Amino acid sequence: MIELSGLTKRYGEKVAVNNLTFTVHPGIVTGFLGPNGAGKSTTMRMMLGLDNPSAGDVRIDGKHYSQLKDPLKYIGALLDAKAMHGGRSAFNHLLCLAQSNGIPRGRVREVLDTVGLTAVAKKKAKGFSLGMGQRLGIAGALLGDPEILMFDEPVNGLDPEGIHWIRNLMKSLASQGRTVFVSSHLMSEMALTADHLVVIGQGRLLADTSMTDFIRQNSRSYVRLRSPERERLLDVLHQAGIPAVEAGDGALEVDGTASERLGELAAGHRLVLHELSPQQASLEEAFMRLTAESVEYHAHSDRPRSDHAGASPPEQAPGWGDGWQQRRKGA
C-alpha cells in the first residue's frame, strides 16, 4: 500500500500540497481527482521520490522510495509519457529500465506484447504518436511486475480501443490484489474504472471515500415520474405528504422517497405511469460540486457553479419549477 502522512510541498509562497494524509489500499482501483493545479502530479512525484516533501512523509509498503532495492519491482509508474530518450527504440528504452532494476531481458518482450507495441519495438520513440508513447510508458510501469501501480492521466491520447484496454488492464491488475492509483480528468472514464476516490483541491484533501458514497454525498438523487394523469398524480402525492417538483418537461421529481414506494402508491390509485426512474447525478456533477470552491483556473464564460449538482438547488436554477419553491416555503 501507499501511505501519506501530513505530506506537504511548498514552492516559495505556493503550497502545492497541503498536509495530505491518506492510504491507497491494494485490491482496488483508487482514482485521484482534483482540478487543474490541485497538486496531483506533485503528490505523485513525491510518492516516487522525484520531489522531496517540505514536511510529512510518504511510504511504499512501509519504506521510503529511496530505500527500495530495484524500485520498479515494487512500484511502476506512468507520470509523463514523453519522459524517455527519443533516440532509443521502444525495446532499448525498456531494456535500459530493465537492466537498471535487475529485470530479465525476456520481460521486455512480454510487456511490449501486453501493450500492443511488438510491431514497433525497433522504432525510435521520438516517432511515436501520443497514444503509442502512453502505451510505452505503461509498458515501463508493468516491467517489474510490481504490486503497486501509479498512472497519471493514462488515457491521455489513447483512442477508444486504447481507453477500453487501459480500463480493463487497471481493473484486472486490481483484481490480482495489486494497488492501483490513477489520476484522470476524464470523469466518465474514472466512473467506470475506480472503486475508491481521493479528491484534492488547492493541495488539500477534500474526500477519501468509495465511488458510490462520493456520488451520493455530493449530489442530489431523486425519482422522475411521468403520467398522462399528471394532476391526479400530484394530488395522490400531496395526500401522501410527498412533495413533488415540476421538472419542466411535464415530469415530476420527488426527493427522499424510494421508487418502489412511489410505484406502489401509483398502482394503489390505478394511476398509469409512463416513467418511474431513479436518478443519480454523474461523477462529473458530484466532482464539480465538491471542488467548485477549489477551482483556480477557469474560463470566465464557464465559471463553475457551486450549485451545479446541488442537493439544494438554487432558486433560479433552470428546470426547477414552482413546486420546488413551494416545497421550500412549506418546509
Ligand SMILES: Nc1ncnc2c1ncn2[C@@H]1O[C@H](COP(=O)(O)OP(=O)(O)OP(=O)(O)O)[C@@H](O)[C@H]1O
Ligand atoms: N516546480 C514547481 N515550481 C513552482 N510551482 C510548482 C512547481 N510544480 C508545481 N507547481 C505548482 O504547484 C501547483 C500544483 O501543481 P500540480 O502540477 O501538482 O497540479 P495538478 O493537480 O497535477 O494539475 P493538472 O491537473 O493541471 O496537471 C500548481 O499551482 C503549480 O503551478
